[in-house]
Amino acid sequence: MKSLKAQLLSALVVMWMGLLLLAAWSAYSARENMMEERKDGLRRVVEAANGVVNSYVADVAAGKISKEEAQKSALERIAAMRYDGDNYVFIFDSRPVVLMLPSNKAMIGKNVADRKDSEGKAYYVEMMKVGQEKQQGFVQYMGRLPGTDDSNRTPKMSYVVHNQAWDWFIVTGVFLSDVQAQFRADVSRLLAILLVVGVVVSLMMLAIIRRITGSLGGEPAYAVDIATRIANGDLTVRVQTRAGDTRSLLYEMATMRERLAGVIKGIRQGTEAIDIGAHEIAAGNLDLSSRTEEQAGSLATTASNMDALTATVKQNADNARQAGQLANSASEIARRGGDVVGQVVQTMEGITESSRKISDIIGVIDGIAFQTNILALNAAVEAARAGEQGRGFAVVASEVRSLAQRSAQAAKEIKALIEDSVQRVGSGSDQVARAGETMGEVVSAVHRLTDIVSEISAASEEQRRGIEQVNLAVGEMDQVTQQNAALVEEAAAAAGSLEEQAQRLKAAVATFQVEGEEAIAPQTASVTVKAAPVAAKPALKSAAKPLVKPAAPLPPPSQAVASARSASAGRSSPANTDGDWETF
Template sequence: MFSLTKQLMLGLRFPAKMSLTLAPMVLLAAWLAAQASTVVGAPLAWGSFGLGLTLSAYLGISFHRSVLGGVKALRRHMINISMGELRNDIQAQGKDEFTRLLRELNNMQIGLRETVVLVQSSSSEVVQSSSEIAGGAQDLSSRVESAAAALEELAAALDQSSSVTAHTAESVAKASELALNNAVVAQRGGQVMEDVVSTMEHIQVSSSKINDIIGVIDGIAFQTNILALNAAVEAARAGEQGRGFAVVAGEVRSLAQRSATAAREIKGLISTSVGEINHGVEVVRGAGNEMQEIVTNADHVRQLMEEVARAAREQSQGIAQIGMAIQGLDQSTQANASLVEETAAAASSQQAAAIRMAAMVDEFRLPGETRSSSKVEGLDMDAFIDAHRQWKVKLREAIENHESVDTETLKRDDCCALGQWIYGDGKRRFGGSPSFVDLLSQHRDFHQVAGGVAVMINARRFSDAEDALAPGTPFSNATRNVVHVLSTVKRVGF
């Protein structure tokens, strides 16, 4: 009986995927038929075996289709989730294990969707705030650099001004010393003028005395002349005896007249000299007054020069202190400039990280999502992102349906809408931008890698092609890179 059952099992051929499901049922039917043949006879037993085999085959095929359908549905939903498709809920009806598994998968998708929505909102806020911080930091860095340059120029100007002020203070000190010397000389000159005035006054007094003496001499000459005249009269009366006396009297009279004449001349000269001396005295007194005023002014100038010298020294010291303060401020400004540059770099790094996070979120599709406006006027970056993400779906469908792919068109990066814009209006508007060059490179790499997967599909290497679409592969990385560049351009422009 067991040999017969073995022969039946060897004679039946089932599909590989169904053998594990139907084999136990066939063995059970054969065993039941063997047991029945010992009880009711071989014909009825084999009839029961045929009926049992048919029923087992039906149940096995139904079970296989049910299991295969559940597995396919589970696989399809998991593929959608892996591609970021979170818009549609998973519909699961029934009470079997696959239905429960699909419901749990739907719960996981809902939780993932809520997390992605939260991350998307947070990433948008972080991108906006980091962009504002980065812009403000760049502006602040520019302002601090301008302030630092202005402080350097001010420090240089103050240093030059300090040198000029120090030189001025030195010159003023020398001028003050000269003014002091001039004041001393003026004082000595004033003293000399006072001595001259005193001498002239003494001469004036002496001249007055000489004038008095001349008056006395003139009086004596007048008296002598009278006496001589009287002597002549008396000599005339004496006659011949008084002739000698008359001669003497005449000579005395002549001498008295000459003395009077000389005295008058001397008196005239003395008077003239006294007048000139008086005038000289007045002139010398005036000169003395002027010299005294010069002395006073010289002393005043000396005082002023001392004040100017003191003010120049104080100004030089003040400018030196200001220079030291400016140098300290310049050092602080330089330190602030370095700190601001570090802050700007950190803000730029934060902005780049936020954009990368936003780009990761852009790989998911959510129900009712609103697309943000692009920084590049006239471009729908979200449409470009969807178009290139959709290639994973297209290639997977080609693998499942064993369809061919146009590899020549897929490998070219100038056939899709983004490629046409890149080699047209985009190159004309942003050809020199680093972001545009990066987009051009990443977009070219994406189409080359996607074309390589299409070559595998056309070569009927479906397993290799499916592995090439897995996470971490060149295709997955190329897709992520081009999505990241597009997301960055969408948020900050070129």
Template sequence: MKCSINFKLMSLVILAVSLISVSIVAISSYSALENMKFASRQSNEEIAQLLTKQFAGNIYFKRTDRMVKSFEEFAEDSNFHFAYGAAVRLDGTTIAENSLFDNLPELASKLGQKAITSGEQYLTLQVGSIDLVAVPAVFGKDQRIVGALVMGWDQTTNTEVAIDSAIETAMFTMGIALVSLLVLSVLLKIIVSNPISRLTSSVGDVAKHAIAGDLSKRVPEDFSDAGLMQVATSVNQLVETVDMGIKQTGDVLSAMAEADLTRRVEGDFQGAFARLKDDTNSVADHFSDIIGRLRHTSTLLRSASGGIRSSSEDLSSRTEMQAASVEETASAIEEITSTVKTSALNAEEAGRVVEKTISSAEHSGKVVGDAVEAMSLIEKSSTEIEKIIGVIDEISFQTNLLALNAGVEAARAGDAGRGFAVVAQEVRELAQRSTNAAKEIKGLIMTSGEQVKEGVRLVNETGRALETIGSDIQLVSEHVNSIVNASREQASGLQEINVAINEIDERTQKNVSMVENTNSASVILSQEVSNINNMLNVFEVTGSAKIENHQEDELVEETVLTAEVYVAPPQRVQKITPNVQSKRNPSPVHELTQKVAHAFDGNAAVNEDAWEQF
């Protein structure tokens, strides 16, 4: 529960007065008690000294009964507050004693002996509420110590009396304090509480209206107290400063809300309000600068998005063309692959035909060998026939000679030998015809021999030609096998190239799709940047944050030109030329083309730069 300042002030006053009263009562009571104790102790010491002077002779002469009687009288006297009495000699023996408490004799004996030996005028000891006083007893002309008298007084009654007196004093003091509190409360209410209550009520009303957003209320400045007047003036100055700061800050924020970034907070402020002014103006300046930069950036983005859009459209067109080229290339390579496969099959068939030809040539060689051998035999037979014909020619010659001799002998015989002469003439004609026939046969055989020799020569040449043909056919077979292997490698390489081209085609199609998406995104980006630029143009800024229309057009033109610089022109695949090497690492397509080139024995080397451009 919250208390009013009047209640708190009165509580503080009551507490202060109560503390002061209690302190006064406590101090006075303690002082009175201490004074009473001191006076009582001093009185007891004086009484003890007087009694010692009286009892010195009794102690010296050991008049115990007198001292005991005196102690009893002291004990019977209630005003004397007697508690203990004893006479101690020099040897420490107690010759007379009277004690109302059991714990005092031993302590009193030690105190008496100490008083005798210490040489002090007296010694005191506080035992609870009992004050013990030991005084050395002197006797004689030389005033020598003969013993000591120990007396004890009970201070309980004196303490009670002092406490009662303190209570009475406290009650009187509290009464006076209560009256003083009542008077002081009335005076405080009139002099302090009412003005403070009016001030707090006014300040609360001003604060209430300030919380509600009304800063037009002020605290009345008609207080008689200078402090309250200063508080009222300070509150009014605070409200006025807050009102001015909030009003100007609100004006700036309202202008910013209406896209006017030229308004600033004016006026002379201090402390937190100066920081509020600086922060508000700084926010306006930064926001104006940000808007200006956003305008500049949006202009660049708009121009860049236009360049991106143009480049995307160009890239889309060139990508579509490239995709069509790749597709045509894939189809052409597929046809080449089919052709190479057919060539490989034809080469294999040619290889088989060459093998059959080699087999036929080998068989023909054998036949020619047999023919050469047969011709050799014919030549040998012709030689034998020629010898036989020679023999026949000699026989005909001998027969002719014999027929001639027979004719001579027949002529000698005359008519008797005429018949024998006719026979001899016939035999001679037969021999002549045989000789002629033998000569003709010999001529024919010689001609036949020459022809046989020529046939042998031709057959030998035919055999050598067949051998040459066989070796050439063997070489042709090797080349055909090489062609078959090369065709197979070509078919394999072209198949791999076909797969690679298909992958390139697929990726190119994906690139086409991505380029179309990029083109769509660039169109959307250009539209959104235009929207942002239109929204930013709503703001009115000052200073360097402004960008004029002609500057914006120049930025757009410059950015478009910059974008056009980076638009690469469409390139075509260059013609593949042999024996061109690349300094870069070979690509997979390049490796496949090298395989094909190797399959064609180096006649199909590929320009790697052309492949990269492809």
């Protein structure tokens, strides 16, 4: 991991790189702006010259002047145009032949197709190509400065417009040497500004680095490591500071470590003293608990007997409750049995009445079927006598006879159903008999329940008398052990509180390691284990009291302790003891 100084110096290097990039971008933007300004100037000049040509083209088209005179006048006017000092406009055609060149009139009328710059570019041909393809545009090439030979060429930018009416290429250009010079001047100026700003910022950064490292007294990682070790309780660490350093963070951390180590040593000594006092109090607590041990044993035995009696009473109560449920169930069964018997009787009566009516109806149907069969037979005989005229009537008689037979068959089926109903009536009679048996069982169950309830009542009475005797014994023992139990509770609470505070203090100090001492391991089982049985003994007394007076439960242990204190306030020695405990 890099040091703080290396990181800050890296940031300084990044700042220098950013300043260099900013300067380069600014110089490049300034150069591009100058180039755009030059292009706009060239464009305006050539467009003005082209406007002059177009005005003469319009005059020729209007017949105001001949084409030759118009071209001559246009060339003269454009040749006289100047801008930015001696800069001019020249014209050539598509042959390409120079029509007008103010700087070198000897070139007028000459073909310049083979004219090339120092890099071999035929710039007249290039300008003609741009004008023909795009109508207008820029061309850059190496141009010769006025008054110099061909060996002295510098970058030049020209703007060309093709006038299609007369097939003229109107051109003007400027040398870019001044742009380059201005660019170099801008770069020099930006570098100077960059150098001044960078030096100032660098000096400020170096001063800040020196101040930060001086305030810390060392590397931040080392300071974090020292702080972490101290926070974890290691006070044996040695903080390395610079010679003569009295104000840095590391110096203050070294001072804090030394003072904290002294405080921890003092706390450990106090903790040992508190621990000794807690053991002495625990010994007194054991002495008090021995005086109540016999009473507590008797109380425990009595409480066990009461628990057994309570279980018996509970069992009897459950039996009584079950008996009540059985009695209620038997009563409900008897009621339902009566209802069932009544319904069966009604059903039997309805079946009997229905069977009688059905028998009458079947008799009528059977008579009708018999009569119909006789009539059909007579009709068939009469039809046979009639011969051919009675054939249709014979068919009808045959159908009627068939219907009569079907009616007789239906009557037989109904008779079978009646027989089945008679069987069901017999089944109903059996149900009535079973219902009678059920009623007998219900009566027996009710008798058994009555006997059980009687037995439970007798047992409950006997148990009640036994519980009263046990409660009297518990009350006598409770009066004897009440005051001693209160003293034991107070002693146990005080000893437990004192030992708890001592152990907490030990645990808090145990995380620190001081020179010449080892970390203290917390001990929590020495006194607390001894005091635990004493604190639990009064609970047996409290558990027995609700059986004597169920309507008035005992107050919580805190209230019991308070009542014990008030009860013992009238006596001399216990009062002094209580006063000592409260003072503690």
